[in-house]
Amino acid sequence: MAKKSVLTPQSEDFPRWYQDVVAKAEMADNGPVRGTMVIRPYGYSIWERMQSEMDTRIKDAGAKNAYFPLFIPQSYLTKEADHVEGFAPELAVVTHGGGKELEEPIVVRPTSETVIGEYMAKWINSYRDLPLLLNQWANVVRWELRPRIFLRTSEFLWQEGHTAHATREDAAAYAHHIHREVYEDFMVNVLAMPVIRGRKTASERFAGAINTLALEAMMRDGKALQMGTSHELGQNFANAFGIKYLASSGTQEVCWTASWGTSTRMIGGLIMSHGDDAGLRIPPRLAPIQVLVMIVKDGDGVSEAAAAIVADLKAAGVRVELDDRTDTAFGRRAVDAELKGIPVRVEVGPRDVAEGKVTVARRIGGGKEPIAFESAAALVTRALDEDHQALYDEALAHRENNTVDVRTIGEAAEAAATGFARIPWATLGVAGEKELAASAITVRCLVRPDGEIPESDDEDGALAVVARAY
Amino acid sequence: MAKKSVLTPQSEDFPRWYQDVVAKAEMADNGPVRGTMVIRPYGYSIWERMQSEMDTRIKDAGAKNAYFPLFIPQSYLTKEADHVEGFAPELAVVTHGGGKELEEPIVVRPTSETVIGEYMAKWINSYRDLPLLLNQWANVVRWELRPRIFLRTSEFLWQEGHTAHATREDAAAYAHHIHREVYEDFMVNVLAMPVIRGRKTASERFAGAINTLALEAMMRDGKALQMGTSHELGQNFANAFGIKYLASSGTQEVCWTASWGTSTRMIGGLIMSHGDDAGLRIPPRLAPIQVLVMIVKDGDGVSEAAAAIVADLKAAGVRVELDDRTDTAFGRRAVDAELKGIPVRVEVGPRDVAEGKVTVARRIGGGKEPIAFESAAALVTRALDEDHQALYDEALAHRENNTVDVRTIGEAAEAAATGFARIPWATLGVAGEKELAASAITVRCLVRPDGEIPESDDEDGALAVVARAY
Numbered sequence: 001m002a003k004k005s006v007l008t009p010q011s012e013d014f015p016r017w018y019q020d021v022v023a024k025a026e027m028a029d030n031g032p033v034r035g036t037m038v039i040r041p042y043g044y045s046i047w048e049r050m051q052s053e054m055d056t057r058i059k060d061a062g063a064k065n066a067y068f069p070l071f072i073p074q075s076y077l078t079k080e081a082d083h084v085e086g087f088a089p090e091l092a093v094v095t096h097g098g099g100k101e102l103e104e105p106i107v108v109r110p111t112s113e114t115v116i117g118e119y120m121a122k123w124i125n126s127y128r129d130l131p132l133l134l135n136q137w138a139n140v141v142r143w144e145l146r147p148r149i150f151l152r153t154s155e156f157l158w159q160e161g162h163t164a165h166a167t168r169e170d171a172a173a174y175a176h177h178i179h180r181e182v183y184e185d186f187m188v189n190v191l192a193m194p195v196i197r198g199r200k201t202a203s204e205r206f207a208g209a210i211n212t213l214a215l216e217a218m219m220r221d222g223k224a225l226q227m228g229t230s231h232e233l234g235q236n237f238a239n240a241f242g243i244k245y246l247a248s249s250g251t252q253e254v255c256w257t258a259s260w261g262t263s264t265r266m267i268g269g270l271i272m273s274h275g276d277d278a279g280l281r282i283p284p285r286l287a288p289i290q291v292l293v294m295i296v297k298d299g300d301g302v303s304e305a306a307a308a309i310v311a312d313l314k315a316a317g318v319r320v321e322l323d324d325r326t327d328t329a330f331g332r333r334a335v336d337a338e339l340k341g342i343p344v345r346v347e348v349g350p351r352d353v354a355e356g357k358v359t360v361a362r363r364i365g366g367g368k369e370p371i372a373f374e375s376a377a378a379l380v381t382r383a384l385d386e387d388h389q390a391l392y393d394e395a396l397a398h399r400e401n402n403t404v405d406v407r408t409i410g411e412a413a414e415a416a417a418t419g420f421a422r423i424p425w426a427t428l429g430v431a432g433e434k435e436l437a438a439s440a441i442t443v444r445c446l447v448r449p450d451g452e453i454p455e456s457d458d459e460d461g462a463l464a465v466v467a468r469a470y
Numbered sequence: 471m472a473k474k475s476v477l478t479p480q481s482e483d484f485p486r487w488y489q490d491v492v493a494k495a496e497m498a499d500n501g502p503v504r505g506t507m508v509i510r511p512y513g514y515s516i517w518e519r520m521q522s523e524m525d526t527r528i529k530d531a532g533a534k535n536a537y538f539p540l541f542i543p544q545s546y547l548t549k550e551a552d553h554v555e556g557f558a559p560e561l562a563v564v565t566h567g568g569g570k571e572l573e574e575p576i577v578v579r580p581t582s583e584t585v586i587g588e589y590m591a592k593w594i595n596s597y598r599d600l601p602l603l604l605n606q607w608a609n610v611v612r613w614e615l616r617p618r619i620f621l622r623t624s625e626f627l628w629q630e631g632h633t634a635h636a637t638r639e640d641a642a643a644y645a646h647h648i649h650r651e652v653y654e655d656f657m658v659n660v661l662a663m664p665v666i667r668g669r670k671t672a673s674e675r676f677a678g679a680i681n682t683l684a685l686e687a688m689m690r691d692g693k694a695l696q697m698g699t700s701h702e703l704g705q706n707f708a709n710a711f712g713i714k715y716l717a718s719s720g721t722q723e724v725c726w727t728a729s730w731g732t733s734t735r736m737i738g739g740l741i742m743s744h745g746d747d748a749g750l751r752i753p754p755r756l757a758p759i760q761v762l763v764m765i766v767k768d769g770d771g772v773s774e775a776a777a778a779i780v781a782d783l784k785a786a787g788v789r790v791e792l793d794d795r796t797d798t799a800f801g802r803r804a805v806d807a808e809l810k811g812i813p814v815r816v817e818v819g820p821r822d823v824a825e826g827k828v829t830v831a832r833r834i835g836g837g838k839e840p841i842a843f844e845s846a847a848a849l850v851t852r853a854l855d856e857d858h859q860a861l862y863d864e865a866l867a868h869r870e871n872n873t874v875d876v877r878t879i880g881e882a883a884e885a886a887a888t889g890f891a892r893i894p895w896a897t898l899g900v901a902g903e904k905e906l907a908a909s910a911i912t913v914r915c916l917v918r919p920d921g922e923i924p925e926s927d928d929e930d931g932a933l934a935v936v937a938r939a940y
Contacts, residue, residue: 098615099561
């Protein structure tokens with residue numbers, strides 16, 4: 001009899017596999033208001049690790065955290081024409097407060113460009129105040145008609161950076177710096193996810209931006225997921241909110257602003273990049289629990305041996321947890337650890353202890369081996385290093401194997417059924433982009449043949465990466 | 471000519487001093503929607519340090535972070551009768567989403583007992599799932615008619631813990647544990663604030679609680695500020711939301727729940743406990759910048775000397791920042807550091823370097839002294855230790871000097887004009903409590919004569935601490 005799967009296999013129904021794993025790994029639940037989510041402790045511990053790794057990089061980039069209000073006067077949204085047009089259909093509106101109808105309706109922030117613009121204008125006086133580099137960790141609300149946990153939810157958690165600069169060049173350079181040194185670095189070196197860095201076409205740009213840089217990853221079903229964006233906003237918001245500075249020359253100048261964001265959506269990307277039919281696979285550098293030391297069965301010296309390994313690993317800087325719930329069947333606990341994608345399990349039972357060994361099971365590459373007690377900590381540390389790279393390599397190979405260069409729109413549409421297609425933007429163009437959109441295929445971004453980012457949409461040789469997307 | 475104060479003196483107008491220091495130390499601004507606030511980078515860096523210290527203690531107490539939705543169906547609020555009655559006047563209500571009027575209005579969470587109750591009921595099956603110990607860091611909204619930054623704002627940031635237990639005793643013990651080992655420990659050992667631990671009278675209890683424990687601090691104007699609360703909710707929410715468990719005996723039992731919270735209000739308490747006429751005084755263990763190394767004037771070897779001190783202090787684990795903005799007058803930078811309450815300044819100028827010295831200025835006790843370059847790091851480290859205690863001692867002495875034991879309601883009212891009064895609860899009683907309320911004086915909490923917490927309101931010998939309060 002075949003072993004019954006805990007999850008719907010990916011090959012059978014990928015969306016159902018995703019739903020299954022989100023529920024069974026205890027990542028999140030649907031909230032009571034349609035489109036909202038409850039992030040459960042295990043899911044939230046992953047988000048906390050993401051925040052911590054990102055926050056360090058954001059601070060290294062010179063930005064400072066601040067907090068702006070959840071509620072924005074409706075009138076602010078209308079100050080930048082493209083912006084309000086982009087967000088109007090997604091707004092949640094508060095009409096009553098403190099038992100009374102409000103004189104002016106209030107919008108629950110879908111993003112904070114407008115309210116932060118208002119305060120930048122107050123805080124910036126002269127060139128000495130520039131650049132002003134702000135970031136905020138917050139919840140935002142965008143009404144979602146077809147919600148899916150982590151990927152599209154009416155409320156989500158994110159960081160949004162907002163910066164003001166003296167020149168267009170400075171603003172562009174900072175947006176690129178965040179894009180590469182903060183976002184890409186985090187995605188590659190912590191999430192073990194290869195990402196394509198490119199620029200959005202005009203039709204995919206952020207509402208109010210003059211340029212949007214994106215990072216796109218391929219999921220295991222061949223679809224794309226946008227992992228983060230960094231926008232040059234030109235002087236659109238600076239003009240709308242009066243963000244000006246006195247230049248050293250004594251003239252009054254308008255600032256150039258930028259904004260950049262990543263969200264709990266990345267958790268969805270992580271799940272769909274690395275997960276397999278047994279559950280999640282959490283990259284070791286991200287994992288809140290890198291190693292689970294499991295007591296298989298109580299017995300002579302088992303607790304002591306397990307405690308010693310936990311202590312050794314802690315001393316080596318490993319995030320380790322002890323599972324001593326021997327009143328639950330070992331098999332069930334092992335399946336749970338697989339579902340949760342804990343990179344390494346160290347299993348300790350009476351027989352192991354008698355033989356001076358433990359069993360090390362690796363989630364990422366698979367496999368289980370007995371190992372001498374004294375060597376366990378060193379092996380585990382090495383495994384965590386290797387497995388980061390192994391996950392990255394596997395995701396990269398998957399993307400490369402499912403990306404093709406094509407020369408016609410028809411070929412692009414065909415390739416996008418299972419992966420990414422690269423097609424010269426000169427061949428595709430705005431008309432081709434519209435044609436593909438009818439089959440729910442979008443231009444994820446424009447890239448140069450060498451993988452760098454084109455300076456403009458119509459740069460010679462620019463390639464469009466097209467795909468179906470989450 | 472007398473030196474012009476940067477701030478309104480506390481003795482002249484305490485509320486205006488508070489407003490001044492919040493603005494001039496760049497802690498926060500009023501938000502555009504009445505009652506909301508913008509927490510500026512310096513204010514937010516203090517909140518981040520609070521979060522980090524609290525979060526460690528919360529995790530040590532076994533609770534796990536999670537995230538529940540901002541939006542709560544209005545029907546949830548009405549499930550617990552006292553709860554909805556308590557919060558109805560303060561709710562913000564979303565009536566439109568995604569461009570349409572909603573079928574059921576949505577409430578922006580004023581606190582999350584109800585929605586978390588719903589999920590506890592889903593997640594708890596048997597006694598093995600208990601205790602369930604959750605915490606969330608989030609924003610909440612309570613419509614505020616007389617807002618004051620940090621103290622009463624329509625939106626504020628907080629942590630709210632929510633726990634479910636098998637027995638009343640367990641729930642009570644955990645509420646007390648948080649109250650003492652998390653909250654009081656943090657306030658005393660990080661914020662350097664003495665706090666009175668007591669229980670609220672029936673009229674001051676949380677809406678839906680059977681017992682509310684509070685921590686009360688005295689501000690420098692003699693008024694009280696509630697710094698945090700921990701509630702026993704009995705079975706009120708468990709009954710309303712069906713939070714039940716299968717006992718080991720095989721019977722179905724109703725859980726006992728607790729909740730506990732602290733908020734950005736603590737920042738207001740911190741400011742009003744320690745601040746003086748020159749600005750904030752941030753306790754060293756909390757301070758985001760413990761030491762500011764200031765280049766007075768560029769000159770031979772000054773940058774190198776300053777860099778060496780920064781490196782020494784960093785190596786000693788001190789949170790240190792370099793101020794090399796020599797294009798701004800030194801006096802102005804020093805006033806700014808005083809306003810921001812940075813505990814220690816190390817000033818380095820050409821003359822100091824020539825003499826092999828630096829000047830160490832201490833914000834908390836005051837005073838400035840030249841010190842040999844080699845001894846600077848050790849002195850600074852010692853100063854940070856001493857000054858935590860000095861701040862605590864000063865705040866404690868202030869409270870003791872402004873607290874009197876009284877025997878009549880008239881005396882209590884008189885004493886509460888300038889500080890705290892302690893009066894036997896048997897003397898005051900519910901009628902006396904009501905009488906004092908007419909003069910805006912409240913019972914902050916009930917305590918035993920030895921400072922411990924009474925088991926019930928009518929415990930023999932219980933004392934009421936009465937005061938005006940923020």
